Amino acid sequence: MTDVSMKTIERLILYRRILLSMTPAPSEPIYSHSLAKLANVNAAQVRRDLMVIGYSGTSIRGYEPNALLRALSEFIDADEVTGVAVVGIGDIGRAIFQYVKGRRPKLQIRALFDIDPEKTDKIYDGCRAYAIDEIPSVIRKKQITVGIVSVPATAAQEIANRLVGAGVRGILNYAPVQLHIPEGIFLENRDMITAVEKVAFFSRQSTLKG
Amino acid sequence: MTDVSMKTIERLILYRRILLSMTPAPSEPIYSHSLAKLANVNAAQVRRDLMVIGYSGTSIRGYEPNALLRALSEFIDADEVTGVAVVGIGDIGRAIFQYVKGRRPKLQIRALFDIDPEKTDKIYDGCRAYAIDEIPSVIRKKQITVGIVSVPATAAQEIANRLVGAGVRGILNYAPVQLHIPEGIFLENRDMITAVEKVAFFSRQSTLKG
DNA sequence: TCATGTGAAGACATTCACAGCA
DNA sequence: TGCTGTGAATGTCTTCACATGA
Helix, strand or coil: CCCCCHHHHHHHHHHHHHHHCCCCCCCCCECHHHHHHHHCCCHHHHHHHHHHHCCCCCCCCCECHHHHHHHHHHHHCCCCCEEEEEECCCHHHHHHHHHHCCCCCCEEEEEEEECCCCCCCEEECCEEEEEHHHHHHHHHHCCEEEEEECCCHHHHHHHHHHHHHHCCCEEEECCCCCCCCCCCCEEEECCHHHHHHHHHHHHHHHHHHC | CCCCCHHHHHHHHHHHHHHHCCCCCCCCCECHHHHHHHHCCCHHHHHHHHHHHCCCCCCCCCECHHHHHHHHHHHHCCCCCEEEEEECCCHHHHHHHHHHCCCCCCEEEEEEEECCCCCCCEEECCEEEEEHHHHHHHHHHCCEEEEEECCCHHHHHHHHHHHHHHCCCEEEECCCCCCCCCCCCEEEECCHHHHHHHHHHHHHHHHHHC
């Protein structure tokens, strides 16, 4: 696979979400300008991003929405379904589970984990919750490659170690702590406190500027 | 205020979090190298970032942890406490409320909002929940400048409009939809579906590479 | 005419590498 | 010696601007 920048992938995912949200799919072609407006980016940016997915407007003016959607999905998704596990059944864990479940056919949350015995060995909305000790066996058996860490900060590193040990290739970390994981494993941090602090900072800036 | 890049602010916030997590504060100086390691960045990056906050290692070798923490906080925080509102008391709304509450003295969640009458006119852990119609009056009265959108995608734009109309200067959007808001209002998107898709994509890449 | 695709410029971010200092 | 602070180099991302095509 050709290598793509982080920023580009984020936008490609955004373009796809925009197209998915157009129901029914418009029969009119969509222009780089219109997509750009919907995505809050520059039109040249859209065209440059679309270059990497190898979809070309078929000598037509603009892009054919269905074909573009197909091309985006082909690029963004793996051939097989990606197995995902959520560790920590708190508010964040539940939120992710609810948001992702059934919304993306190529992403499947196949297991939940929690330290609290009250929460484990149950089935939530079609997905089973396991004890932390079962991480290695379940991750392997269910071919899970993405782990989501939604446990308290103090437990996060230990959970990350176990996930990596069990073979996940990427971690999405919601705990407010910097994880240290081996080279080659993808890590994305989404700490909510940091997010609020950042918005607070730039809100102040915009106030000062006028 | 000097203008700082998004990336730099994110790292400054991270450095502060790292220092805050060291309790008790170490009496030894901390070096750019050690902070870099903890933050998963390059040492030169740390030094360059610290340049912008105007803290200098006082002709000492390394940085004095307490002084650095103070300098970081002075830069990151406003003088006054920043008022925050959370709209949408679902899993995400609750998660943010719980995470932020009491953890950052300069960030105060002053109001919750929800469309469901069952959830409003109650006090959750010291913070009152209001109906959506009360956004304008409450935002103004409580001097709220940051709004967090944790409602379903279909409602998000309408909520954003009301928040902006009421005077907030920044929005943190957890809904999986692109908001359109006036120039000058800061917007940060944190959609969870996009996050999982991104991690899934790069996990696959790392697998292929080896 | 009007939109795409893209070379080239420009803006921005990271890293190197070293002078200077204690 | 071993650190910081920073000029300069490098690397990455965004935007301009225009040739090309229908």
